[in-house]
Amino acid sequence: MATGADRAVGMSLVGFSLLLFTYYTIWVIILPFVDSDHVVHQYFLPREYSVILPGIAALILLLCVGTFIGVVTWKNRRPKVD
Amino acid sequence: MHDSNTIIKFADDTMVVGLITDDDETAYMEEEEGLLTSGLLALKFHIILFTMTKLLEWVFGISVIGAAWALVTFDLLGLRLPEAYREVAWPMPVYLLVVFGCYSLATVGYRVATFNDCEEASKELQAQIKEAKEDLRKKGLKM
Numbered sequence: 001m002a003t004g005a006d007r008a009v010g011m012s013l014v015g016f017s018l019l020l021f022t023y024y025t026i027w028v029i030i031l032p033f034v035d036s037d038h039v040v041h042q043y044f045l046p047r048e049y050s051v052i053l054p055g056i057a058a059l060i061l062l063l064c065v066g067t068f069i070g071v072v073t074w075k076n077r078r079p080k081v082d
Numbered sequence: 083m084h085d086s087n088t089i090i091k092f093a094d095d096t097m098v099v100g101l102i103t104d105d106d107e108t109a110y111m112e113e114e115e116g117l118l119t120s121g122l123l124a125l126k127f128h129i130i131l132f133t134m135t136k137l138l139e140w141v142f143g144i145s146v147i148g149a150a151w152a153l154v155t156f157d158l159l160g161l162r163l164p165e166a167y168r169e170v171a172w173p174m175p176v177y178l179l180v181v182f183g184c185y186s187l188a189t190v191g192y193r194v195a196t197f198n199d200c201e202e203a204s205k206e207l208q209a210q211i212k213e214a215k216e217d218l219r220k221k222g223l224k225m
Binding site: 001002003006007009010011012013014016017018020021024025028029032033047050051054055 | 179197
């Protein structure tokens with residue numbers, strides 16, 4: 001079995017993704033079928049944000065990946081040996 | 083086409099026996115050109131028919147699903163579905179992407195948590211590496 005820190009990180013990833021999945025599924029699929037005066041609606045943002053927020057997250061992810069590649073490429077640049 | 087030519091066909095092969103008179107190959111060349119063009123056309127047709135690649139399958143499947151989604155979201159057929167169904171349909175592409183991301187994250191996390199560590203093997207290996215380094219150092223190899 002995996003040891004201490006590995007287990008903790010792994011299980012926290014699983015827990016986080018389950019939470020995210022549940023919240024997002026309720027937001028996108030279940031809320032439209034719930035009466036608009038039900039109390040559960042106050043825990044969710046307006047519907048447009050269900051597309052805008054993942055879009056922003058994807059942009060940030062792309063930025064991080066691009067920055068990482070840029071930094072590594074910059075560090076490994078070597079002047080041409082004659 | 084040219085009377086001086088004879089065309090022999092056998093299966094997919096076609097042979098032009100042409101009369102070349104006095105260094106004039108026009109009769110032969112024109113026949114060859116005609117056959118080459120029609121031959122290439124037949125070959126191209128065959129290629130389109132027989133290479134329905136995996137890529138093409140995926141593209142086809144995704145465009146069918148994409149067309150169904152566009153139909154519901156933009157009401158292209160004027161079906162006027164209930165408002166709730168349209169509300170569910172329009173974020174669908176983003177939703178599927180997010181679900182796929184969650185699934186990937188969960189799979190990675192689970193496999194990290196249940197990875198089979200072999201601690202004794204690791205310690206044994208490190209001891210062997212140390213031993214090998216000592217041995218080589220004694221024999222003069224600089225580390």
